Amino acid sequence: MPPFRAPRGTRDLLPTERSAFRRLEAVAADLARRYGYREIETPMFEEAAVFERGVGAVTDVIEKELFRIAHRSDEGESWALRPEPTAGIVRAYIQHGMQTWPQPVKLTMTGPMFRYDRPQAGRYRQFWQFDIEAIGDPGPAIDAEIIELGRSFYRLAGLDEVEILLNSIGDAACRPAYIAALTAYYAPHADRLPAIERERLHKNPLRLLDSKDPAMAELNAGAPRITDQLCDACQAHFTAVRGHLAVLGIVYRLEPALVRGLDYYTRTAFEFYIPGRQGQQQALGGGGRYDGLAGLLGGRPTPGIGFGLGLDRIVLALQAKGALESSEAASVAVVVGADPADTATRLRVATDLRAAGIAARADLSRRKLGKQLESAAKERVHFVVIIGDELADGNVQLKDLDAGSQQLVPLADLARKLASGDKSHRHGVGESQGPAGRS
RNA sequence: GUGGCCUUAGCUCAACCGGCAGAGCAUCGGAUUGUGGAUCCGAAGGUUACGGGUUCGACCCCCGUAGGCCACCCCA
Incomplete structure (x- = not known):
């Protein structure tokens, strides 16, 4: 056995696999350019606080999956490998005064992200994302355009079967009230809930809705739905997003249980997934609106929306379909x-x-x-x-x-x-x- | 982070009840000194993931560790 191997959860992309990534990157770059996005490159690590404040200190991504790097002279601060691209890009938007650029600022970046969780097929500690961010546009038309951009990417990548889940998760005006209503609904049943669901009730009530425990199905069916309790502004926004999607002929499924794992999301939330596959992870990519993020990072309140699409999972899906077959001579x-x-x-x-x-x-x-x-x-x-x-x-x-x-x-x-x-x-x-x- | 299954050559896998570690593919060489993927012959490639234990004897049984995978948590 070799004395050294790639660290757990990482892997070498050998030339044939790397070339599949390269082509996806080329498709992404060309598509982003056609939609008016310009390429940005932020550091692979940031002050940990960028993610703690941006992503949310009590999320799993921060609490148990953040790769921390101590400063050489440890004075209580730490850097962290980026677990997602959005916080760093918004940090750059603020740092470089991009609010003085024509709005919205449309940026794209493709590169590796890092999360310290337990590896599985399609789940790595270093993985690649194609990221799109439109900062400074409150929507709703841009929301639809970005969802359409994502769908176009999957089609060009060769995954026509990708489906879209859509939800609105409200904003600071209506989400707290909804969470209170949800908690109140489950509270009387608390002692009869499975242990994990009881913990969710306290920590992340929105997660109760998509429980995989069949025993929860009946209870969940009667739970209040966020899309029924949106404030007027969020409701109008959501309706308008759906109207624009209809004009574009985008087919999607409303999923009231779709909750994004990062704190900064508001209103529009969406996910791209492949239905009916066993093993690996079905979620190929996801995104949403984050109107509160710039404020959390010390900038002026600025709306934004974007997505991150996992390249590793696309390659896996293409491999599963046998769609990576083709021959290419190394030289002429x-x-x-x-x-x-x-x-x-x-x-x-x-x-x-x-x-x-x-x-x-x-x-x-x-x-x-x-x-x-x-x-x-x-x-x-x-x-x-x-x-x-x-x-x-x-x-x-x-x-x-x-x-x-x-x-x-x-x-x-x-x-x-x-x-x-x-x-x-x-x-x-x-x-x-x-x-x-x-x- | 929780639970489970797995790990033998570069790859895919054999090895009876605990009794000499093997094959196919790939690689290299020869058949073939100026003509290719086929065929034939041969070579090289192993601390049976790693570390302990039980045993006359361990790829096989037991414990630990690492890695992979599956289901969760969560997510791309």
């Missing part, structure tokens, strides 16, 4: 040689090809020609350049491995020939895991 051409010892000429020819813009690698082994061809064939390269005695007349053999044909080509024409016969531009979102199989 491999330069091999009849003289096993003459690596210098092969290197020189390959170097000239690259300078001309052709993807080419030289076989720098000292193996005989047959072995060099064998390797090239296993790589599924399309063209092989064979260096041999013909070089004395300025010629090389250009072999098309797919067709099995071969022609004598002047070295001077080689790059042009390869450029015209380029077969490298055919790929999907991913590729197979290589000859050995899966990761």
